[in-house]
Amino acid sequence: xxxxxxxxxxxxxxxxxxxxxxxxxxxxxxxxxxxxxxxxxxxxxxxxxxxxxxxxxxxxxxxxxxxxxxxxxxxxxxxxxxxxxxxxxxxxxxxxxxxxxxxxxxxxxxxxxxxxxxxxxxxxxxxxxxxxxxxxxxxxxxxxxxxxxxxxxxxxxxxxxxxxxxxxxxxxxxxxxxxxxxxxxxxxxxxxxxxxxxxxxxxxxxxxxxxxxxxxxxxxxxxxxxxxxxxxxxxxxxxxxxxxxxxxxxxxxxxxxxxxxxxxxxxxxxxxxxxxxxxxxxxxxxxxxxxxxxxxxxxxxxxxxxxxxxxxxxxxxxxxxxxxxxxxxxxxxxxxxxxxxxxxxxxxxxxxxxxxxxxxxxxxxxxxxxxxxxxxxxxxxxxxxxxxxxxxxxxxxxxxxxxxxxxxxxxxxxxxxxxxxxxxxxxxxxxxxxxxxxxxxx
Amino acid sequence: xxxxxxxxxxxxxxxxxxxxxxxxxxxxxxxxxxxxxxxxxxxxxxxxxxxxxxxxxxxxxxxxxxx
Amino acid sequence: xxxxxxxxxxxxxxxxxxxxxxxxxxxxxxxxxxxxxxxxxxxxxxxxxxxxxxxxxxxxxxxxxxxxxxxxxxxxxxxxxxxxxxxxxxxxxxxxxxxxxxxxxxxxxxxxxxxxxxxxxxxxxxxxxxxxxxxxxxxxxxxxxxxxxxxxxxxxxxxxxxxxxxxxxxxxxxxxxxxxxxxxxxxxxxxxxxxxxxxxxxxxxxxxxxxx
Numbered sequence: 224x225x226x227x228x229x230x231x232x233x234x235x236x237x238x239x240x241x242x243x244x245x246x247x248x249x250x251x252x253x254x255x256x257x258x259x260x261x262x263x264x265x266x267x268x269x270x271x272x273x274x275x276x277x278x279x280x281x282x283x284x285x286x287x288x289x290x291x292x293x294x295x296x297x298x299x300x301x302x303x304x305x306x307x308x309x310x311x312x313x314x315x316x317x318x319x320x321x322x323x324x325x326x327x328x329x330x331x332x333x334x335x336x337x338x339x340x341x342x343x344x345x346x347x348x349x350x351x352x353x354x355x356x357x358x359x360x361x362x363x364x365x366x367x368x369x370x371x372x373x374x375x376x377x378x379x380x381x382x383x384x385x386x387x388x389x390x391x392x393x394x395x396x397x398x399x400x401x402x403x404x405x406x407x408x409x410x411x412x413x414x415x416x417x418x419x420x421x422x423x424x425x426x427x428x429x430x431x432x433x434x435x436x437x438x439x440x441x442x443x444x445x446x447x448x449x450x451x452x453x454x455x456x457x458x459x460x461x462x463x464x465x466x467x468x469x470x471x472x473x474x475x476x477x478x479x480x481x482x483x484x485x486x487x488x489x490x491x492x493x494x495x496x497x498x499x500x501x502x503x504x505x506x507x508x509x510x511x512x513x514x515x516x517x518x519x520x521x522x523x524x525x526x527x528x529x530x531x532x533x534x535x536x537x538x539x540x541x542x543x544x545x546x547x548x549x550x551x552x553x554x555x556x557x558x559x560x561x562x563x564x565x566x567x568x569x570x571x572x573x574x575x576x577x578x579x580x581x582x583x584x585x586x587x588x589x590x591x592x593x594x595x596x597x598x599x600x601x602x603x604x605x606x607x608x609x610x611x612x613x614x615x616x617x618x619x620x621x622x623x624x625x626x627x628x629x630x631x632x633x634x635x636x637x638x639x640x641x642x643x644x645x646x647x648x649x650x651x652x653x654x655x656x657x658x659x660x661x662x663x664x665x
Numbered sequence: 666x667x668x669x670x671x672x673x674x675x676x677x678x679x680x681x682x683x684x685x686x687x688x689x690x691x692x693x694x695x696x697x698x699x700x701x702x703x704x705x706x707x708x709x710x711x712x713x714x715x716x717x718x719x720x721x722x723x724x725x726x727x728x729x730x731x732x
Numbered sequence: 733x734x735x736x737x738x739x740x741x742x743x744x745x746x747x748x749x750x751x752x753x754x755x756x757x758x759x760x761x762x763x764x765x766x767x768x769x770x771x772x773x774x775x776x777x778x779x780x781x782x783x784x785x786x787x788x789x790x791x792x793x794x795x796x797x798x799x800x801x802x803x804x805x806x807x808x809x810x811x812x813x814x815x816x817x818x819x820x821x822x823x824x825x826x827x828x829x830x831x832x833x834x835x836x837x838x839x840x841x842x843x844x845x846x847x848x849x850x851x852x853x854x855x856x857x858x859x860x861x862x863x864x865x866x867x868x869x870x871x872x873x874x875x876x877x878x879x880x881x882x883x884x885x886x887x888x889x890x891x892x893x894x895x896x897x898x899x900x901x902x903x904x905x906x907x908x909x910x911x912x913x914x915x916x917x918x919x920x921x922x923x924x925x926x927x928x929x930x931x932x933x934x935x936x937x938x939x940x941x942x943x944x
Contacts, residue, residue, distance in 0.1 A: 420673045568914040570674035571698040578915060606694050612674045659916035676850060680766050682774045715846075720778050722763050724850035 247452030251460065252484045253468050254444050255338050261372075264379040267341035274345045274385055275450050280355040281310055283450055287353075290454035291466045292446060296321060296402070296439030297508075297539040299465075299527060302446065305436065308426050309354045312434030316356040319411055319430065320347045322363040322440040323395035323402040326509040327561075327652045329541045331470035332440050334482040336369060339444060340376040344390065346443025349450050351388050354436050358388070360411050361440075364401070365394040396664055397654065399510070399565035403613055404429075404437040406567075415664040417567045418613035439539075441470055460486035465526050471540035474651075476500035476547075487537070491520045495544045503547045504629045506651070508538030510558050511618025513625035514551070520544075534625065543651060550644035551630035552637055555623070556581070556588035557653050562619045564657045567664075573616045576607035580623065590640045597634075600627070667705035668728045670714065674698075676725035683726050686717040699726075738802035743877055745795035747886075750871050752788040753835075754890040756781060757864060761897045765904060782842070789839060796832065824874035827866050834863035864894060 247253070256262050262270070277283050288303035309316050320343060324332040336343060343361075351359050363369060373392060380386045393411050395401040401410065405419035408429045429435025438446075445467060449457045458466040465487040473480040477500045485494060492498065495505060497520060505520040507513060513535035515523070523529040527537050545551060563577035580603050586592045593599075604623060607616035627634060636642055658664060670690060672683075679697035689710060692700040706714045706728070718726045759781035762769070769777055800807045805820035813833060816826030841848060841856045868891060872878055878887045 420675045564915055566915045568911050571677060571679050571696055572674070572694065574914055575696040575698075610674060610698070610700075657916040659913045661910065661912045664912055673850075678766075680763075680774060682778060685773045685775050719846045720775055722778060724845065724853060 247448060247456040249459075251468055251486070253448060254335060254342065254441065254470060255482075255484050259338075261338045262341060264341055264376065264383060264385075267339070271342070271345075271448075271451060274348055274447075276349070276352055276387070277450075279352075281307075281353060283349055283353040283446075284310070286454060287446060287449060290449045290457040292442065292449060292457065293465070294439055295441035295445065295469055295539065297511075297536075299537060302438070302442055305426065305438070306350065306353050309356075309434050309436040312427060314433055315358075316351075316354045317358045317360070317411075317430045317433045317435045318347060318351045318354065318356045319359075319393075319407060319435060319437050320361045320440050320443050321402055321404070321407055321437055322361060323407065324364075324539065325395075325397075325399040325402045325565075326511075326539060326541060327399075327654055328474065328506075328509050328543060329472045329539055331472050331482045331540060333364070333366070333369060335441055335444060335470060336363060337372060340373055341380070342444035342447045343440045344376060344380060344386070345447035345450075346438075346440075346445070347390060348386055348388065349446060350436060350438060350443060354434075356388070356436065358391070358430075358433075360391045360393050360430075362393045362395055362402075362407055362411060364397060370394060396658075398658060398664060399562065400567055400613065400615060403615075405613065407437055408435060410665070415661065417569060417664060418615075420612040462488040462526060462528070464528055465537075469525075469537070469540050471525070471542055474543040476502040476544040478546075478650075485525065488524050488526045490524050491515075491542065494525060495520070495542055497521060497544060500544065501547065502544035503549070504545045504551055506541070506543040506545065507535045509541035510562055510622055510651075511614075512536065512538050512541065513621055514545075514555075514629035515625075516629055534621070545650060548645035549650050550588070550633060550642050550647065551626065552584070552633045553588045553642075553644065553647060554649070554651055555626035555630065556584040557649065558651060559584050559619060559623055559626075561653045562615070562622070566615060567613070570611040572607045572610040576603045577616060577619060579603055580607070580619070584623070587634065587637050590637055590642070592638060596638075597627075666730050668711060668714070668730055669703075669705050670701045670717075671727045671729050672699050672701060673725045673727065676723045678723060678725075680722050682720050682722065683717040686720065687713050690714070691717070738798045739804060742795050742799040742802060743875055745791045745798065746871065746875065747877070747883065749788055749792045749795050750867060750887070751890055752784055752791060753864070753867060754894045756785045756788055757860060757894050758897045759784065760860065761901045765901065785839065785842070788835075792832070792835065821874055824870055827870035828874060831863050831866045831870055834859045834866065838863070861898070864898075 248257070256266075284303050284306045287306065292302040293299040294302060294305070322332045322336050322343070324330070347359050347361065361373065363373065370392065377386070377390055377392070395407070395410055396416050398416055400406050400418060401416040403418050404425045405421060406416040408425050409419060410416040411430045425435050425437055427434060429437070445457070461467045468484050468486050470482055470484050471494065472482050473494055475496055483494070491505060491507070495502065497517070502517060502520070504517065505515040507515055507530060513533075515533070515535065519533060525537060525540075530536050545554060560581040563581035566573050566577050568574045580600060583592065583596050583599055587596055600623065604620045608620050609617060633643060677698060681693055681697055681699075683699055684691040684693045687710065690702040690704070690706060694700050714728055718728055759777065763778050763781055767777070768774060769780075796812055799805070800809055800812070807818045807820055807825060811818040811825060811829055813829065815829040815833070816822055817829075818825040837856050838860055841853050845853050871887065877883050
């Protein structure tokens with residue numbers, strides 16, 4: 224592997240002294256508070272100092288380019304290119320911080336917003352300055368305590384005169400697609416959180432027709448740190464091609480885990496402690512991600528350089544290790560059923576195909592599959608891919624295909640009416656209910 | 666300049682006119698929704714393609730230049 | 733031509749315009765509901781809707797021009813587009829003018845349909861439902877022809893047909909599963925995954941219009 228990969232496991236949180244002034248935290252954590260206590264404005268100013276405005280549009284973009292920051296919302300798109308694209312548009316831009324992680328298995332954005340809200344809010348202001356925006360929003364799920372905390376944080380900043388543009392808090396419904404950028408734009412406009420047909424892309428015409436910068440809250444927090452401590456500091460961890468740290472939501476095979484900040488390029492086996500808690504398969508990238516075999520998981524690192532060639536991706540850092548006593552098909556069927564229910568129901572192929580796929584997989588999980596099941600799944604997968612307005616069917620198919628590959632043995636057992644599982648206790652988090660009322664989408 | 670067919674999947678409700686007018690480029694899936702060819706529309710068929718775009722009851726079909 | 737000939741021509745083309753518009757409206761509802769005419773491909777149903785509407789323009793134009801040229805009623809040319817500006821039968825002719833204005837909007841936007849945003853075209857096309865009662869009231873009020881005899885029967889038959897079509901359209905709209913319910917509707921037979929026997933019926937796929 225190229226360049227230095229900092230060893231997260233040997234990083235001692237207590238020794239990561241956070242300095243004020245111009246020296247960034249040496250090592251980890253960077254985004255999350257060193258002592259684990261949520262930081263209020265006073266603590267934030269003590270540790271990081273005031274918001275380092277540049278004094279004009281575009282001035283921050285070159286720094287971000289040198290740092291090599293990529294989006295932490297899942298797509299890993301180079302942040303400086305997004306900033307430039309929005310800044311280049313005619314018309315005054317809008318900036319929205321996306322904290323609505325619709326992924327049930329992910330809690331990194333909530334954790335970040337709870338623990339280090341001021342890094343995110345700094346990042347919002349700096350990004351707004353960089354693209355010349357005049358309106359700023361923060362988009363979060365409708366969790367009352369978090370919303371109250373953010374309102375307090377914003378009030379603190381208003382008193383201190385830190386924010387140049389007032390931030391509008393917009394709440395999102397608890398939908399998988401709520402964080403999709405066009406659904407976000409619709410919701411910020413006051414409508415339902417439903418995806419749009421693109422083009423035009425949101426950076427061209429987003430909220431109320433204005434060029435809109437949508438950035439994950441972790442990306443904004445990273446941006447806030449880079450603007451203080453510089454690109455070299457940012458690149459001190461991670462890999463050459465994928466620098467920096469990222470927040471991951473880890474679910475170990477023993478049921479433990481949580482949100483952890485880790486450098487890019489960390490071996491998956493170390494993150495998931497596979498030696499201590501062996502797994503029969505590893506899910507990388509959440510419910511639109513892919514299952515890895517234990518062999519792959521033991522060999523690969525948390526980097527797109529390793530994961531993309533096998534059809535997976537780092538995504539938003541969701542990692543789950545399935546214990547040996549569970550059934551991969553039953554878990555996957557639960558997920559696919561959830562994904563089908565979370566379809567916006569706007570596009571024919573997705574609306575028709577996903578329930579059929581889910582139903583077939585459920586039948587397979589219950590040992591009641593028809594002989595045509597495999598062929599049906601293949602056919603429907605090809606019929607729903609890339610035929611929707613958003614990437615929901617694509618992601619679902621990616622997850623499905625990886626499940627059928629990783630759990631091929633289990634599929635054969637189920638077709639023969641058997642199963643190797645010891646427990647059907649749900650492992651992956653699946654919200655209950657089905658969003659069948661329009662209020663569920665706004 | 667190449668012209669290609671694209672469909673707005675949200676507006677489309679599966680009327681199926683487009684597939685009747687331009688079967689060389691448009692097929693229907695098992696649910697009645699259009700499967701569009703990736704290939705550019707041949708010059709000879711462009712008038713038919715334009716008619717299909719115009720006749721779509723929900724204006725979901727589009728002809729896009731380039732790419 | 734004598735004045736009377738123009739007047740008769742206007743009345744005749746008026747009746748034909750009414751019938752044609754009713755046919756166009758029914759065909760429009762048929763297209764919207766993805767319905768078919770026996771033996772005809774779908775693009776022919778749309779084509780018939782469009783072509784009959786253009787035929788209606790021709791008859792309607794003749795109806796208006798002959799009425800004005802006739803001279804007896806002294807209807808000014810301005811009354812073609814400005815409602816309630818005619819001295820003769822101001823109200824009934826005025827309604828006719830309103831109908832012409834609405835119809836012109838429908839036709840013009842439809843001719844330019846590939847250049848307009850779908851939402852704009854659709855919004856204007858809804859005016860068809862507004863124009864129909866206006867047309868019927870104008871027809872019954874502006875001429876005594878339709879109020880007796882076989883013309884009255886004909887008028888009532890077409891009105892009945894159109895109202896039935898509209899009623900069918902409205903009922904279908906109420907029966908349609910709203911968007912948020914479409915996918916869960918597909919799942920109404922599927923329960924959560926249990927390790928014991930669970931019932932999963934094959935889900936019948938349907939269009940986005942209405943899931944029954």
